[in-house]
Amino acid sequence: MNLSDYKGILVFAEQRDGVIQTVGLELIGKAKELAGVLNVPVTAALIGYNVAGLAKTLVEYGADKVVVVDQARLEVYDTEAYTQVFKAIIDAKKPEIVLFGATTLGRDLAPRVSSRMATGLTADCTKLEISEETKGLEMTRPAFGGNLMATIVCPDHRPQMSTVRPGVMQKAPRVEGREGEIENFSVSLDTSKMKVKVVQIVKETANKIDISEAKILVSGGRGIGSADNFAALEAVAKEIGATVSASRAAVDAGYIEHDRQVGQTGKTVRPDIYFACGISGAIQHVAGMEESEYIVAINKDKDAPIFNVADLGIVGDANKIAPLLAEELKKAKDAK
Numbered sequence: 001m002n003l004s005d006y007k008g009i010l011v012f013a014e015q016r017d018g019v020i021q022t023v024g025l026e027l028i029g030k031a032k033e034l035a036g037v038l039n040v041p042v043t044a045a046l047i048g049y050n051v052a053g054l055a056k057t058l059v060e061y062g063a064d065k066v067v068v069v070d071q072a073r074l075e076v077y078d079t080e081a082y083t084q085v086f087k088a089i090i091d092a093k094k095p096e097i098v099l100f101g102a103t104t105l106g107r108d109l110a111p112r113v114s115s116r117m118a119t120g121l122t123a124d125c126t127k128l129e130i131s132e133e134t135k136g137l138e139m140t141r142p143a144f145g146g147n148l149m150a151t152i153v154c155p156d157h158r159p160q161m162s163t164v165r166p167g168v169m170q171k172a173p174r175v176e177g178r179e180g181e182i183e184n185f186s187v188s189l190d191t192s193k194m195k196v197k198v199v200q201i202v203k204e205t206a207n208k209i210d211i212s213e214a215k216i217l218v219s220g221g222r223g224i225g226s227a228d229n230f231a232a233l234e235a236v237a238k239e240i241g242a243t244v245s246a247s248r249a250a251v252d253a254g255y256i257e258h259d260r261q262v263g264q265t266g267k268t269v270r271p272d273i274y275f276a277c278g279i280s281g282a283i284q285h286v287a288g289m290e291e292s293e294y295i296v297a298i299n300k301d302k303d304a305p306i307f308n309v310a311d312l313g314i315v316g317d318a319n320k321i322a323p324l325l326a327e328e329l330k331k332a333k334d335a336k
Contacts, residue, residue, distance in 0.1 A: 003096075006158040009035050010095035012086070013044040013058050013066070014105055020054055022171070022213070023101030025061045027164060029172035030128060031099060032062045034137070037130040040096070043067060045089050047082060049075035052184070059180030062172045067093065067185045076201065077105055080194045083112040088187045090117060095159050097137050099128075102163040110163050119157040125164045126268075126287065136160065142264050142287065167212040167268035211260055216242035217271045218322070219262055219289070222249035223278020223299065229319050230255045233277065236326040240333070245269065247285045263288035275325075277318035281306025298322060 009031040013024040024044070031042040044063040046055055048070065055066040069085050086109065090098065098113070100106040102124050114121035122139035126149070129138045136153055137160040143150040154160040211217060218237040220230055230244065237244045244260060251261045262269055263285040274292035279285060281297070281304055289295070290309050297310035298318040307313040314321055 001156075001158060003156075003158055006094045006096040008040045008093065008095045009038075009042050009097045009099065010090065010093060010159070011042065011044050011063070012098070012100045012106065012109070013046045013054075013063075014101055014103060015046065015048050015051055015054060016105075018048070018051060018054070020057060021101060021103065021166075023103060023106075023164070023166040024058075025171040026166065026169040027099045027101060028058065028062045030164070030169040031097075032172055034097065034128060034130055038096075038135060041065060043093060043095065045069070045086065047074055047085055049073075052182075055182045057174075059182070060174050060176060060178045062175075062178075063180055065181040065183065067183050069185050069187055071187075071189070073189055073191075076198045078194060078196060078198070079108055079112060080196070081189055082109050083116060084189055084193070085187045086113045087116045089185060090159060092185070098159045098161045100161070100163045102165040106163055110161060114161050117159065117161075119159060119161060120152075120154045122152045122154075122162040124264075125162045126168055126264075128162065128164070128169075137162070142284070165268050167270060170270070211243055211245045211262065212267050212269050214243040214245075214269070214271050216240060216273045216275075217245045217262070217269060217289075217292075218242045218275045218277065219245040219247065219279060220250050220255070220277050220318070221247040221279030221285075222253060223280070223318055224250060224255065225278070225319065227255045232319065233322060236322045239326045239330045242273075242275070247279050247282075275322070276306050276310065277322050279306050280304050281309065296325075298325075 011027045011031050014021040035042045041064040043065045044058040046068045052068050058066050100110040125139045125141045127140035139162045140151045220233050245262045246256045246260050264287050268288045270291045272293045274295045276297045295310045296312045297306040298314045298321050302315045
């Protein structure tokens, strides 16, 4: 393999039901930063059916080029079909770096593609950097339960591939009217290898909360004590227009569902305000919320590690203090 044949960064711009997923825009933003160091272009891969109209949005968020594969067979995600398409794009464009969002879809697709390309894949990265010495991609991810961070490199194979969790990177500001190249890319699918047929799609009707999009989060930990007390947190959150989230300890205890979990085994969040109620501040949790704009910590233990990252710390019982705090915030909000 001649490594010099591979140039540029390719981002999987995931879309679902014709809506670009935020993680794709976040990865384009990070790719632009990496591309600035390497002096190479950023290309977004847009795959689906009747999705060509989304290409301009990807350009406005920073993609220099968008490769669009628009076919009826790609309307519903199929692992084999998308793998064939993505391999064809890599074979034609030869990017040195390929980035996927660590979503349900991305985690299914990325390993298949890396296997077909006979290259490595680093999953769930929290940091991506270009090595000053080798100009290779340094991919950092938590290891051993988050107790240490491992930086992984792929020196002998291309492309260098990684998945990144939603919310870890920041999307670049949208530039209306930004110009870029949009290419309609043709791929002939080998349907004989497509063994799965989607008969029916049943969508969950429950109103799922995406905590990574919330502006204010009221997060509870083991110190909240029970599911009933979490219900009280919901009332507090409602008063200030916030969303309730939780630490892993609270989720494992059954106080709240997993889709509300913040941390290395949950979601990474960047709200304007993050209330950490009864959360000790384990490194695994802090890694998922330390980029919050303003952090308020409430804990009985004055030596709790959460106070090390908090902008405001309150020592006391979160179950008593949180409602009082919400009441005062509501008064301040109503007074404006």
